[in-house]
Amino acid sequence: MLELYNTVTRQQQPFKPADGKTARVYSCGPTVYDFPHIGNLRTFVLSDILCRYLAYKGWEVRHVMNITDVDDKTISGALTQGVSLSEYTQQYTEYFFDDLETLNIQRAWEYPRATDHIEQMQVLVQTLLDKGHAYEVEGNMYFDISSFPDYGKLSGIQPEELGNRDYSRLNDEYNREEAGDFVLWKAAKPGEPSWDSPWGPGRPGWHIECSVMSMEYLGPTLDIHTGAVDLIFPHHENEIAQSEAATSQQFVRFWLHGEHLIVEGEKMSKSLGNFYTLRDLLEEGYSSQAIRHQLLTAHYRQQLNFTVEGLEQSERAMQRLNTFIERLPKLPLPEGRSEEAAERIEEAQAKFEQVMDDDLNVPGALGVVFELIKQVNTLHDGGELHDQDRTVMLDFLVQADSVLGLMTEQLEAARSDSQADAEIDALVAEREQAREKRDFPRADEIRDQLAAEGIILEDTPAGTIWRRK
Ligand code: AMP
Ligand code: ZN
Numbered sequence: 001m002l003e004l005y006n007t008v009t010r011q012q013q014p015f016k017p018a019d020g021k022t023a024r025v026y027s028c029g030p031t032v033y034d035f036p037h038i039g040n041l042r043t044f045v046l047s048d049i050l051c052r053y054l055a056y057k058g059w060e061v062r063h064v065m066n067i068t069d070v071d072d073k074t075i076s077g078a079l080t081q082g083v084s085l086s087e088y089t090q091q092y093t094e095y096f097f098d099d100l101e102t103l104n105i106q107r108a109w110e111y112p113r114a115t116d117h118i119e120q121m122q123v124l125v126q127t128l129l130d131k132g133h134a135y136e137v138e139g140n141m142y143f144d145i146s147s148f149p150d151y152g153k154l155s156g157i158q159p160e161e162l163g164n165r166d167y168s169r170l171n172d173e174y175n176r177e178e179a180g181d182f183v184l185w186k187a188a189k190p191g192e193p194s195w196d197s198p199w200g201p202g203r204p205g206w207h208i209e210c211s212v213m214s215m216e217y218l219g220p221t222l223d224i225h226t227g228a229v230d231l232i233f234p235h236h237e238n239e240i241a242q243s244e245a246a247t248s249q250q251f252v253r254f255w256l257h258g259e260h261l262i263v264e265g266e267k268m269s270k271s272l273g274n275f276y277t278l279r280d281l282l283e284e285g286y287s288s289q290a291i292r293h294q295l296l297t298a299h300y301r302q303q304l305n306f307t308v309e310g311l312e313q314s315e316r317a318m319q320r321l322n323t324f325i326e327r328l329p330k331l332p333l334p335e336g337r338s339e340e341a342a343e344r345i346e347e348a349q350a351k352f353e354q355v356m357d358d359d360l361n362v363p364g365a366l367g368v369v370f371e372l373i374k375q376v377n378t379l380h381d382g383g384e385l386h387d388q389d390r391t392v393m394l395d396f397l398v399q400a401d402s403v404l405g406l407m408t409e410q411l412e413a414a415r416s417d418s419q420a421d422a423e424i425d426a427l428v429a430e431r432e433q434a435r436e437k438r439d440f441p442r443a444d445e446i447r448d449q450l451a452a453e454g455i456i457l458e459d460t461p462a463g464t465i466w467r468r469k
Pocket of ligand 1: 229
């Protein structure tokens, strides 16, 4: 049974969708003001693995990831470039989708944009106002954290500590007088994009965006909400406060937080010069396959130290994997199956599920796949690999890859290779029958057709064999 570590209970707990059928998953998505960096991508790969594994377990998955296309960074980026906010965010949204594709991250069910949901955000703010959880100061709407006794349950923060903060060090995310009260709606500032509201022109705060977009698409209670650890406070704490105060229902059953990626042992930052986007790495000649592999080498609750050495190891690991997958369909193997191979593959499959069930232990799952490849190679060297074992092995890899997403292209190529082989076998058999019936025109036609595809036939006393030119 799948178990996940839940940040709010601080425990690993058995997971099932609340309705037993459909897993409702929400992930905080990108702020589209720049290219995603590899830390962001690590977190997006985590939600990808999670959703792939939920599907592997047989549940339907409804995954929603928002696009934050209005906030301080997008607004100032658009102003600097002298283009409209939507023009500015559109280009970075496209780059984000390009990166998902490059890293073989499966598409979510929906990618709602904040600017398409302003009205619903106003409705939620109004509800909080009506229920006595929000108040207005000069066109800014704030959440009154003292009205929500559960405030702090996710992050462990004590609301009293927040009240003592020095406002001069906080930005306009908080109320100047009540430093713990965070903003729901910001009054318009000159030169910034704004929307009309019952409280005057303004724009939404960041936290309200995620409460609205998650509940709009998935209902008041989500099965799983993901993000990286930096979002636990204040973002996710505030999402809980807004959502639960409005609906009086549990907002999220499981909170999953991924640890950060660091580079060569240091926090990634532009000023340290250790800041990487996917493009940077591809330009340096690394493969997207190796980059995805490297992002999977640490358990998601551990920091991942991204290094050039690690990336090179990933390149070599992927090379081994690709060579194995490319060769397997072409190996001349005896017919039938071997007990030994069947057993090894079955064990690997059970182990794969066991480690993935244990809070998504992806490094463990990678270990299982590579260990099995080694065992299969050994069996082959000892003449103990048969053609039916090959089929079972390929099926296992396809299943494992539905979760890992590391060798999808290679497996498709292998599959079409073996499909092509099966078609050739069928034509060769048809030609033999034609010859037996002395239908030489048809037999010659088949020989010519195969020759045109680069297949050479050799008629031996034991039958016809074929090989590629
Ligand atoms: P942003 O585009 O800044 O809104 O961030 C998108 C996602 O990336 C969020 O879940 C962040 O918490 C996460 N994130 C930011 N920095 C890192 C990092 N160094 N490692 C892993 N995830 C990160
Ligand atoms: Zn969010």
